[in-house]
Amino acid sequence: DTSLAEVNSFSPSMPISPSSMINQYKFEDEPELRDLFITVDDPESHITAIETFITYRVVTKTSRGEFDSSEYEVRRRYQDFLWLKSKLEEAHPTLIIPPLPEKFIMKGMVERFSDEFIETRRKALHKFLNRIADHPTLTFNEDFKIFLTAQAWELSSHKKQGPGLLSRMGQTVRAVASSVRGGVKNRPEMFTEMNDYMETFSQKINVLDKIAHRIYKEEREYFNEMKEYGPIHTLWSASEEDIADSLKGVASCIDKCCKATEKRMAGLSENLLPILHEYVLYSEILMGVFKRRDQIQGELDAKVDALAHKKTEKDLFSEEIGKLEDKVECANNALKADWDRWKQNMQCDMRSTFTNVAENNLRYYEECLATWESFLASQTVDLHVEEDSEDRP
Amino acid sequence: MEDCLAKKMEITVSEAEKRTGRNAMNMQETYTAYLIETRAVESQIEGQCAPVDSLWRRYSEFELLRNYLSVTYPHIVVPPLPEKRADFVWHKLSADNMDPDFVERRRIGLENFLLRVASHPVLCQDKIFYSFLTQEGGWKEMVNETGFQLKADSRLKALNATFRVKNPDKRFTELKHYSDELQSVISHLLRVRARVADRLYGVYKVHGNYGRVFSEWSAIEKEMGDGLQSAGHHMDVYAASIDDILEEEEHYADQLKEYLFYAEALRAVCRKHELMQYDLEMAAQDLTSKKQQCEELATGTVRTFSLKGMTSKLFGQETPEQREAKIKVLEEQIQEGEEQLKSKNLEGRDFVKSAWADIERFKEQKNHDLKEALISYAVMQISMCKKGIQVWTNAKECFSKM
Numbered sequence: 001d002t003s004l005a006e007v008n009s010f011s012p013s014m015p016i017s018p019s020s021m022i023n024q025y026k027f028e029d030e031p032e033l034r035d036l037f038i039t040v041d042d043p044e045s046h047i048t049a050i051e052t053f054i055t056y057r058v059v060t061k062t063s064r065g066e067f068d069s070s071e072y073e074v075r076r077r078y079q080d081f082l083w084l085k086s087k088l089e090e091a092h093p094t095l096i097i098p099p100l101p102e103k104f105i106m107k108g109m110v111e112r113f114s115d116e117f118i119e120t121r122r123k124a125l126h127k128f129l130n131r132i133a134d135h136p137t138l139t140f141n142e143d144f145k146i147f148l149t150a151q152a153w154e155l156s157s158h159k160k161q162g163p164g165l166l167s168r169m170g171q172t173v174r175a176v177a178s179s180v181r182g183g184v185k186n187r188p189e190m191f192t193e194m195n196d197y198m199e200t201f202s203q204k205i206n207v208l209d210k211i212a213h214r215i216y217k218e219e220r221e222y223f224n225e226m227k228e229y230g231p232i233h234t235l236w237s238a239s240e241e242d243i244a245d246s247l248k249g250v251a252s253c254i255d256k257c258c259k260a261t262e263k264r265m266a267g268l269s270e271n272l273l274p275i276l277h278e279y280v281l282y283s284e285i286l287m288g289v290f291k292r293r294d295q296i297q298g299e300l301d302a303k304v305d306a307l308a309h310k311k312t313e314k315d316l317f318s319e320e321i322g323k324l325e326d327k328v329e330c331a332n333n334a335l336k337a338d339w340d341r342w343k344q345n346m347q348c349d350m351r352s353t354f355t356n357v358a359e360n361n362l363r364y365y366e367e368c369l370a371t372w373e374s375f376l377a378s379q380t381v382d383l384h385v386e387e388d389s390e391d392r393p
Numbered sequence: 394m395e396d397c398l399a400k401k402m403e404i405t406v407s408e409a410e411k412r413t414g415r416n417a418m419n420m421q422e423t424y425t426a427y428l429i430e431t432r433a434v435e436s437q438i439e440g441q442c443a444p445v446d447s448l449w450r451r452y453s454e455f456e457l458l459r460n461y462l463s464v465t466y467p468h469i470v471v472p473p474l475p476e477k478r479a480d481f482v483w484h485k486l487s488a489d490n491m492d493p494d495f496v497e498r499r500r501i502g503l504e505n506f507l508l509r510v511a512s513h514p515v516l517c518q519d520k521i522f523y524s525f526l527t528q529e530g531g532w533k534e535m536v537n538e539t540g541f542q543l544k545a546d547s548r549l550k551a552l553n554a555t556f557r558v559k560n561p562d563k564r565f566t567e568l569k570h571y572s573d574e575l576q577s578v579i580s581h582l583l584r585v586r587a588r589v590a591d592r593l594y595g596v597y598k599v600h601g602n603y604g605r606v607f608s609e610w611s612a613i614e615k616e617m618g619d620g621l622q623s624a625g626h627h628m629d630v631y632a633a634s635i636d637d638i639l640e641e642e643e644h645y646a647d648q649l650k651e652y653l654f655y656a657e658a659l660r661a662v663c664r665k666h667e668l669m670q671y672d673l674e675m676a677a678q679d680l681t682s683k684k685q686q687c688e689e690l691a692t693g694t695v696r697t698f699s700l701k702g703m704t705s706k707l708f709g710q711e712t713p714e715q716r717e718a719k720i721k722v723l724e725e726q727i728q729e730g731e732e733q734l735k736s737k738n739l740e741g742r743d744f745v746k747s748a749w750a751d752i753e754r755f756k757e758q759k760n761h762d763l764k765e766a767l768i769s770y771a772v773m774q775i776s777m778c779k780k781g782i783q784v785w786t787n788a789k790e791c792f793s794k795m
Binding site: 197 | 581602613760767785789
């Protein structure tokens, strides 16, 4: 089977970290059949007369037939990702399109082009493309393929086709308006349940996001104080003789615990914080998806209402209504399937993320425990030696 | 040590009580009184339970006792009292003297003080100390009657001596430097420890927020619900565990604080030595100058410039009779001075000898106590880590079942 053979020839020199590889597999439905591998890396700054912006390298390796080549390397900027997302939303209004990292971060002291900001964004963009690649429907989207493979000028010209920004904005306005107006009336029970669930979930995930940030902040402040704590003991040991070793031992323990706490913090920021943030964005996306479904339903309902008052042209109307009914059915089915998939992934993500948090903390406490226990052992050995020497005449 | 009071008598400060009364200016005041209970140990060996004697004392009486001991035994490193006001507090602790936690820690500190005095080979034999423990009424008057306040050296005198002394015993100079360093490093340590405690408290307590959110979230989940709910419970346990941990650490801080205050007691002994040495140097200097004056008057030569010499030149020479009288006075003074110098020398040497013996005793005590304190700190950290491991192991299990 040539596709499997090419998957196995997957080059190990790809610049992905092991943890992100695992992440890719985590939300994979059938990992053995994966045939599209995407990485986002190598941010580069571009300065023109008008603006400064960052591009990211997007590398794609694939064994799919519909791709002309098995490997592509392109550079994309944030705008391009925004474009891709809107095209996907357009093509699949009731599918759950993965979230993009935000344009700016208002809170926090992260500057627009600071290394931290760029790295956070890079990771999120990487996640975005891989979530799409894993999606059973979205992975075969034509705009997605163009995004991954087209050179810069090709993409620009392709972008110029299709509905413009204004018409896209109009769509959203109409969606909001119609959901306010009518789509809620005949909404099937299932979607009302989804909506209610999402409202609560959204609240809770936002609170969790805040809690996680608070924990990170507190751990960082603790780390900062700990950095000063150990060295004082070393300083003290310089004026002592008998207890100098004990003091130095305590200093060393505190310093080791300090490093362990730094690792714990890193674990939080690499794992929990990005996932919670992604799901905060997901909750907004889902509310939008529900509205769009309502809007599609609303179109049907409006036509049905209109038919009730029509005397002539009933046949024409019936045909239109038939089409709209199909549209509603498609939309509902797509959403239902994608919702189930999303819920499963969410459960999986939450389970593994929080388990990872617990493991992180366990590692931290185990390291600290080992450090203090070995110090204690060294002290009690000294005591025994002292006692022995006292017994001697 | 066989005679040490602590071996013969059980001493505890068992209770603390809020009282109101009138102070020296007849204004109402609130203060805390501490119950000192004593019981003879000997009778216990015979299988009988000796009766407990008890009396109430307030902090100011402890202060009076300590002042008396410091003045009466200046060559002894007198154990310090626990702090008068709460210092080195982190935000959770109250800086209020009436706060029950502070009162409790002070109670323990006062008991520790009494036990230290009672186990000191010299101090435990003091009658005033014994009466402090056993005689409720009239103790204050008894102390004042000793007139110890008159023996106290003025602060100004001591400061003057410190600056001007020429040849203090090198060991005392080193000891003074050591006590300065000790004080500086322990205060720094206590300050940072308080900040670390504050931050640690924050980390633990924030995890408590998980509990409620997980619980509310679990209400909308089917499969994840149980895992979330039970994980939340463990997060609550985690958050609550910090209170006991930090309370225990407070006792460790108190152990360090005792030695912070001991640094001051060490300095007091050094100051006394400097004062005595300065006194000695001044007396020697005075004697030398008197001898010189005597010699000048006897031989009629003025070797050094003196105002007297000038005035006598200005206002005329003295008669031989006047000179004789002066020489006689000076010779008497010189003889007195030589005796005084001899006794001061002896005093000084005795002081150095006995002070140094107590300082050696103190050093051993300090090394032993501080080493134990550091070990107990390690034990506390180990306990905290074990608790953390347990909680997060439980939480991990709940999460993996989500």
